[in-house]
Amino acid sequence: MSTGPGFRWAGPPIPVIGLGADGWPGLAETSRAALRECAVLLGSDRQLALLPDEVTAHRQAWPSPLLPALPGLLAERDGTRLGVLASGDPMFYGIGTTLARLLGPESLRVLPQPSSASLACARLGWSLPEVSIVSVVGRPLPRLLPELTEGRRVLVLSADAGTPGRVVELLRDNGFGPSQVTVLEQLGGPAERVVSGTAADWREPPGDPLNIVAVAVAGQPGRLRLTRLPGLPDAAYGGDGQLTKSEIRALTLAALAPGPGETLWDIGGGSGSIAIEWCRTHPFCRAVTFETLDRRRDQISGNARALGVPEIDIRGEAIAEITAGTVPGSPDAIFLGGGLTTPGLFDRCWSRLPGGGRLVANAVTAESEALLVSWAGAHGGTLRRFQVYRGEPLGRFTTWRPQLPVTQWSVVKTPSAQLGDVRET
Template sequence: MIAWLHIVGVGEGGVGELPAPTRLLVSFAETVIGPARFLAGVDPVAASHPHPELASPELVQKANLEAVARALLDEAGDDAPTRDAGDGRTLIEWQPPLENMIDQVLALRGSPTVVLATGDPIWFGIGATLARKLDPEEFVIHPHASAFQLAAARLHWPLQHVATISLHGRPAEAIHPHILPGNRILALTSDATTAHHVAEMLVARGYGQSLMTALENLGGPDERITGTAAEFFNAEAIGDFYVLGVDCVADLSAPLLPPVAGLPDAAFVSDGQLTKRDVRAATIARLAPFPGALLWDVGAGCGSVAVEWMRAARDAEAIAFEREGERLQMIAVNVAALGVPALRIENGDAPRSFAGMPAPDAIFLGGGVADEALFEACWEALKPGGRLVANAVTLDGEAALYARHARLGGELVRIDVGVLDQVGAHRVLRPRLPVTQWAVVKPEQWLALER
């Protein structure tokens, strides 16, 4: 298959500064899609191309322009600004939200199309999104130096030691897991308010001395770099197009909240009913988070297990199932404070609230452990090869776990934790309620075995 789509990274210099071979790709396309500031630099192609030997089917496959036009009329909608480049090409300006932008591209499937994107399209860009929608042989990516690369070069930060994140169109709270002593962060941003929110969070976390740097219009004639401590940062002094750099400096009193499982219990807002720190660390270890995996936290309480799961692995996802109204509010507070805004909260009685939910890679059963109908619904929903972990503190719960272990196997452990206390003038280790923990992997051939 010949690629019909070329995704071209563009710098602040615009289309005119692209390498000659890449400019040829733009000239051969029937449709060019991108932001208005890039489309303004697309000049008409002369009737007699200076390099006719390059205009071959191997470089880009031509398609029927009338069919492309019909697709544009059907899919792009009346609100999509389009114009003729003066040489038969159609120029289309991006129309947010992202779903509309994807539809604009997919409507042109099979016709020679170029997408103009900022910097490196595959690094938090449109290329990364389209890569999930298209077969690899359908498109080619032509990267430009990314905003992260330019920012790291200006700051003299070795990029391999920098956390690179996107807060563009995302809650600024997503920066929380990266706020650690000595850590350096480069973040894409939405507008000046992103830096304002980040500064407020740094001060609140005890990182007010951290150096915040706004790197505006990188690579362009209006490039400007300004920086100051978070506690003095003035977002009104910067524009809306910048990369934010944060060099984290912690106060002596700043709490340490690393992505490793086992955050202090005090890091969570709760009513006391939460999986305690030591047991939670063991629980997350047996749930075994991995990139992109989905957890169901059933009977989530304050959401501590779901929150730690998402912090433990890149792009990990979680759904917290909880029916108590006050606890739902606690989950929402903890989600924002600990930097996992994508955590999904589902209100309702399980297992009825499972209806329509995506199949999980792992399930934590923290409430209703003795409920056999609830367990069966969880086991049925779990993907083959997925993990289920259940914690019990009651005799009924323990009995249910013993029976399931006898039937399905897995690991069964007792976790006893003692905490320092005082009895008169003497110090003692007072035991907490012991926790019986069962961890099991659903056989990959479970469906076949059931039949």
Template structure:
């Protein structure tokens, strides 16, 4: 027996489905029968009926504050907590383990809502993408939708299906089939089907999962979306250079990017598209461009992970707070002062990439590279275009790109 197995947990998290007591395993029933205090939502506690004699407490609103207080001062232990479905799948169990450590928690699992949904639909869960709107926004569906993809969306409430349909229609996936599965596993389980384009059903049960069989534009996986994928006023890192820039930034799961002088926000947005657990801050001094960045983020489904900050870089950077970024992209407005601020904020081992077009800025990054090391590249691009009745190569302005890792020198 391991030390963890011999140690009594302070918290026991029991997954429960819409089928309530009848759907619990023998082990889960024994745990709850032996409990002295049980916490859960009013709906979950009602599912226990008279089978559990423990003191039962419904979560106060906001639940997050009530839970934090309980975890900090649990009183007599073990404390039993009810969670919907699988506690470790976007659930309460993961929150509790993060707060107090795995050694102090025992988890009794239950089929998740996505497992139940896949079984109803006959979908191979291994090929399905899961999107959670419990804490996210409906536009995150746009980040995962693509021709031939299957999505299972964990709804926030009864309004989620209509919001999902609206996003799909707005961005070209109106032909997608939608199936709303309510009260999965319970006696009141229901199913509603339509396409996103034709969705007009009234709000139903707040406990629902939305299955989407996508039909519409294909999903490009590599960075370097067409320029027309972004609304802009000309302040845009062009497609091929953008792909090279995102590659130079070398995204890693969970990292934070600062995109300063963000323009249309295209680099930060593409960085987030290839890093689904990452976050980004876009700094832009022009309020009109800031609004455009927010609209572009919504279009690409990264609103919840992209923070847009208005103001001059030199004034804004000291106010951003929090841990330093893991990566920085300086797309515009780079000066020695701004570089010093960014370099100071950048985490050790982090990467800074600067693209320079104007000769004075190019000279600046050459000088900085001499001081700090890194790699300099001069990028020249040409595209074929009309020349009267003929076709000729039209060169774009050359760009000097400097990539440097903090601590490399």
């Protein structure tokens, strides 16, 4: 038997019990009774060791890596009186969300404790709804970067004892040395410990691996201001200059209209700016960018790490990748920023865009612009033309220097839309 669509847990609802650093003494009687009734308990070695002998269930530590082994592990225990231990709130970056996805919420009985974030805010006097939370457990640390704006309060869920030091190094390297850093260890337990200091002066050695890092963000004067809003300064990007300029980038992202959890296909990645700023709008946004040149794929990777979205999927030539079916899923939006005159490119992209999906294309040459006009005639949508001027020195004076004009076509694909007769030449 295997888990997945159609799998039904045959046993009683699985108690998923949140356990704090205080262990058994901190549990409510409801949670204790549920543990006593289990025949098998799954959890980490640390969690299982916190239970007293009166819990007679067979104790089995999670395998590593966990996620690939979990479906088979559950199938082997199907029908048994199984219980699962979690840290704090199982639905807060915990095993509870994974189990709910695999088995359905009706197969679970979740008994939470306060989460580490709740306990940290209680100690610090912070309002939990106003705090940004970033997990670096199995996730890259640069994901913290988009949250770093002046005055923001951020909680970092640590992977291990070395996480606080890496957080401090990231803050220093990105102009946030004045930030106040607080490391809270073993929250709620008898070994609870709290240490604070500024990132610039941090000298604390690694402590307990069960910790959370609180950052009251403060930046150095004159640093480059980077927020989640599109249109980051051009200076934020490295590379060979193949870059959608900030003004056009902001207008393009507005037309693409990213929503939480949506996926973008960025055709002709260049420096990666469109895909990067799409992903920066929300932590759950995802992007696949297609770029034919190796050196530009390298610069996209570097820019994505530096700007806090290192998980962007970077691919090669778009037609080959799309035709081969190597790109999983369907995009919610597609941006055509390069290769518009490549035969077959638009057709491939349009065929993979689901009904209700958005497509935005930018053109700077007469040939590409003619294609946008033709596609708009076949599929509808909106055509716009942008001309940006930037003030630049001219001797002792200032003049307006024009940027290349950009023609933009944006369209929402109707559910019944089919490929038109227009083909690229």
